[in-house]
Amino acid sequence: MGKQKNNSPDIHLNLNVRGLPLSATLAINEKCNQLRKQGRQVYKLGLGQSPFPVPQPVVDELKVNAHQKDYQAVKGLFQLREMVADYYRRSQGINHSAEDVLIGPGSKELMFLLQLVYYGDLIIPTPSWVSYAPQAHIIGRHVRWLPTQRENNWKLTAQELVAQCKHDPLKPRIVILNYPSNPSGMSYSADELKAIAKVAMKHKMILLSDEIYGELHHRGKHISIARFYPEGTIISGGLSKWCGAGGWRLGTFTFPPSLRWLLDAMASVASETFTATSAPIQYAAVRSFKGGIKIENYLWNCRIILRRLARNIVAKLKEAGVAVSEPDGAFYLFPDFSPLREKLNKKKINSSLELADKLLEETGVAILPGVSFGRPENELTARLAYVDFDGVRAISAADQVKSEKEINDEFLETYCGNTLTAIDILCKWLK
Ligand SMILES: Cc1ncc(COP(=O)(O)O)c(C=O)c1O
Numbered sequence: 001m002g003k004q005k006n007n008s009p010d011i012h013l014n015l016n017v018r019g020l021p022l023s024a025t026l027a028i029n030e031k032c033n034q035l036r037k038q039g040r041q042v043y044k045l046g047l048g049q050s051p052f053p054v055p056q057p058v059v060d061e062l063k064v065n066a067h068q069k070d071y072q073a074v075k076g077l078f079q080l081r082e083m084v085a086d087y088y089r090r091s092q093g094i095n096h097s098a099e100d101v102l103i104g105p106g107s108k109e110l111m112f113l114l115q116l117v118y119y120g121d122l123i124i125p126t127p128s129w130v131s132y133a134p135q136a137h138i139i140g141r142h143v144r145w146l147p148t149q150r151e152n153n154w155k156l157t158a159q160e161l162v163a164q165c166k167h168d169p170l171k172p173r174i175v176i177l178n179y180p181s182n183p184s185g186m187s188y189s190a191d192e193l194k195a196i197a198k199v200a201m202k203h204k205m206i207l208l209s210d211e212i213y214g215e216l217h218h219r220g221k222h223i224s225i226a227r228f229y230p231e232g233t234i235i236s237g238g239l240s241k242w243c244g245a246g247g248w249r250l251g252t253f254t255f256p257p258s259l260r261w262l263l264d265a266m267a268s269v270a271s272e273t274f275t276a277t278s279a280p281i282q283y284a285a286v287r288s289f290k291g292g293i294k295i296e297n298y299l300w301n302c303r304i305i306l307r308r309l310a311r312n313i314v315a316k317l318k319e320a321g322v323a324v325s326e327p328d329g330a331f332y333l334f335p336d337f338s339p340l341r342e343k344l345n346k347k348k349i350n351s352s353l354e355l356a357d358k359l360l361e362e363t364g365v366a367i368l369p370g371v372s373f374g375r376p377e378n379e380l381t382a383r384l385a386y387v388d389f390d391g392v393r394a395i396s397a398a399d400q401v402k403s404e405k406e407i408n409d410e411f412l413e414t415y416c417g418n419t420l421t422a423i424d425i426l427c428k429w430l431k
Contacts, residue, residue, distance in 0.1 A: 016140055020134060029044070032044050032360075040364055043364055043421070043425070044387075044388045045387070045419070047387075050246065050387065051390070052302050053391060055243065061287035065283035070279060071275060072279050075263075076252075076277060077283065081101035082097075083285075084103075084254060085097050088254055092226065092227060093227065096256070101252060102253045102266060103251070104274070105250065106251045110252075110253045113266045115136055115141055118174060120172030121141065121142045121171065121174070122136040122144070124146070126148060127154055127383075128145075128374055129182045129210070154181070155181075155186055158196050173205045177207060178209075179213075179222075179329075181213075182213065182330060182383075185332045193223060198228075201229050206232055206234065208234050209235050211235055212251075214242070218306055218329050220300075220303060226254075231256050232256070234262075235252075239251075242299065245288075248285075249278065250285050301399055309419065310331075310333065313333065314333065317423070317427065320426075322336065322430070323339055331385055332386075333383070334382070335381065336379075340430055344380060352378075352380055352382055363426065368382060368385075393415055397411070
């Protein structure tokens with residue numbers, strides 16, 4: 001038999017996409033699933049997904065609207081856009097109208113559209129969420145990483161931003177500020193936000209304020225930077241984190257009227273790509289942004305569980321010699337293992353990638369390496385998502401307590417046991 005002719009098309013990939021790996025968070029999830037299939041016990045502290053269920057009133061609203069089948073307006077269901085504007089008025093005192101809101105199938109997709117339609121550099125602090133920089137690479141934009149310090153809880157300072165603008169002060173730039181932060185859980189004080197806003201305003205930058213974890217500020221005290229630079233700030237939000245509905249795919253961008261040209265340009269591209277966001281999901285989302293006592297109660301429970309759990313874990317990690325601070329919100333920690341470098345070097349661990357790989361291999365505990373968030377390769381940092389527990393069970397137990405004191409270590413052992421076991425295993429491994 002002769003050699004078979006290859007009739008399939010040759011590989012011709014867009015240069016910007018060649019070599020682009022699967023998003024780091026999704027890749028770790030697949031690796032965990034593979035190990036589980038082999039019968040290994042795996043602790044999933046890698047994927048950043050809310051452990052909590054979607055609040056019942058929002059689920060009920062989705063059921064009622066399952067029959068909604070028509071294509072929706074490209075910018076989103078008007079009722080929802082009104083409700084999102086109303087939500088920011090209530091929660092942040094920011095005066096936006098429905099016309100200023102754009103709805104999309106996840107805020108990630110909206111961020112991609114923004115980078116596509118705006119012609120400028122992307123400025124992000126390091127560490128930053130895993131997808132901002134790859135999106136810029138796909139589109140062919142320059143990315144400027146701004147350094148942060150562990151001592152300052154990995155937060156961007158106004159001075160760093162000033163330094164970036166020294167040459168070419170009015171170059172078009174988008175700065176992404178994400179707080180509470182993925183990967184560190186840290187947030188900014190009003191004064192820190194004011195200082196950053198002042199620099200952004202002076203240099204006419206566009207600020208994309210990624211507030212997807214805003215409602216998961218552990219003390220319910222989230223402040224938007226849009227209060228201090230309304231003319232140039234786009235607020236990014238959605239249902240994925242605080243509403244536990246990542247798989248529903250609904251994100252929101254809220255613009256100042258002065259940036260209507262950007263909203264309109266994004267809507268034009270949306271009309272030629274995703275067309276509109278799922279109709280039933282948009283109707284259900286109206287209920288979530290409406291808020292009310294049931295939603296507040298749900299959020300109170302989520303916040304207190306996350307706050308206490310973070311405190312417990314941080315204490316254990318510190319005792320094991322890891323450098324880490326208590327977070328302000330979300331469900332992440334960004335521990336620095338460099339104080340244990342010598343010990344880790346003996347295990348042949350010299351980079352964050354080796355740290356995450358060895359830990360998973362030897363103990364089944366999955367975390368994400370700091371390098372995925374833009375940190376230097378040989379820095380021994382990692383992101384730890386403390387979400388490996390049954391959130392349905394935990395939240396219904398929290399709902400029964402009479403005082404927040406009952407959400408103590410015993411409560412955490414009972415309802416968030418898997419995550420705490422993973423931390424114990426990690427600490428033992430470090431010894
Ligand atoms: C910081 C941050 N921004 C944005 C997103 C995207 O969220 P979605 O596309 O689900 O709205 C995520 C999700 O992991 C995130 O962590």
